[in-house]
Structure formats: structure tokens, C-alpha cells
Amino acid sequence: KAGVTQTPRYLIKTRGQQVTLSCSPISGHRSVSWYQQTPGQGLQFLFEYFSETQRNKGNFPGRFSGRQFSNSRSEMNVSTLELGDSALYLCASSLLGTGIANTGELFFGEGSRLTVL
Amino acid sequence: AQSVAQPEDQVNVAEGNPLTVKCTYSVSGNPYLFWYVQYPNRGLQFLLKYITGDNLVKGSYGFEAEFNKSQTSFHLKKPSALVSDSALYFCAVRPGYSSASKIIFGSGTRLSIRP
Secondary structure, three states: OOOOEEEOOEEEEOOOOOEEEEEEOOOOOOEEEEEEEEOOOEEEEEEEEEOOEEEEEOOOOOOEEEEEOOOOOEEEEEOOOOHHHOEEEEEEEEOOOOOOOOOOOOEEOOOEEEEEO | OOEEEOOOOEEEEEOOOOEEEOOEEEOOOOEEEEEEEEOOOOOEEEEEEEOOOOOEEEOHHHOEEEEEOOOOEEEEEEOOOOHHHOEEEEEEEEEOOOOOOOOEEOOOEEEEEEO
16 A cells, blocks of 8 residues: 655745645545654644644644635645745655544654755 | 653754653553654654553554653653654544543654654
8 A cells, every 4th residue: 555645755845935845645535734843842743634634733824724625635735935945845644533443543654845045 | 639740841962863752651450552744844653652551562664652651751752763754743632441541642742853
């Protein structure tokens, strides 16, 4: 079974630009979560989507947004990029919510490393 | 509110010695607890989980973790450390009563195993 796929793996943008990151979950997983990882702030939860609906949201400004498609693939967008948005963005999928036996452990992709200049 | 604390930013252990990475949690109801490992420039990999039952949970790469309800802890352990165990380790928690609740991660502990 293929794992979680994130694209692109690396990208460089300049301040003020916007970026879209993509995540394809493990087949059958309907929950997709996004995390931002920085050396100073650790792993910060951005949002979670389940069946095309945002179910949980972290404490990030409105410049950070996401969506999920009917095939469970997800995208996140960051508009008006700031230097502080430089980070590793991790996507994780889960069976959460699709059965009483599942316990919701996350399966992560390799991440998209964003550098803002 | 749920939270996870990893009190040590870094743990240094000699190869062959036992290792412990500490984790304490706060959550309403029964917790689902997880450990993940991250190697440089990679995503997080699932190591093990505690849901219910035996307090000692065994996972990948010879790691195990002990759930202690009275101390609200879930420490990660390994009897004999390897240099290849050097990585960043994250503890995580989710309330077991809700399948819609999010998983919260600790701040991470960098494990360094010296030869």
C-alpha cells in the first residue's frame, strides 16, 4: 500500500507570494491533518479534514487555509507569505472516524520544506 | 484541555545502555497515547501506541513504553540503545472518548546515542 505522498518536497518563495501544497493520503484514509514544524515552535497543528469538511483547526491566521477533495486528497494554501512561514509542512492521514476499531494513529508523509526569502 | 509534556529537550546515552525518553500527559477521560520517531529531513514514523490493556506496550525497533495512569506518564524505553536510534522522538495523546478529536504532540526529545 502506498504511503502518504506530499508534493512538492522542497520549494522556495519570496515574501508576499502564495503557495499551495498537496497531500495524497493512504488509500482508504479519509482523515487528513496538516502540521507545521519549525525548530523554535516544534510541531504545530494546522487543521484536519474529514470527508471534505474541516473538523479541527489550530491557532493559525487566516492566511493558512486548506481543503479536501472527494478522493480525500488535500491541499493547503498559504497566502501573503512571511519569513516566519519557513518550515517543514507535514501531512498525515488516518483511518480516524471510519470504524470503531481504529484508534486514529497518524501516518505521515515526508513533508514539504518551504523556504521564504 | 489536553496537553503533552516532554520535559527533556535532549537525552544522551552510550550505545548498549538502556534509554528512557519521558512523557507526561493531561487529557479528559481515557487517553490514546502514541510515540513517533523522526529522522533528519523525514516525516514522523509511528513507533507504538497504548489504547487499553497491558500497561507495557511493545513497538518497532525494540522500543517499548510503559503507561502509568496514576502518574499520567507514558515513558519510552529500550533495554539496549543503538547509534541508529539517534533521532527526534515525539509523544502524542488523543482523548479516547472521541474519534473526532485531534492528536496533540509534545515538543519532542532529541535522542543522541554515542558509540
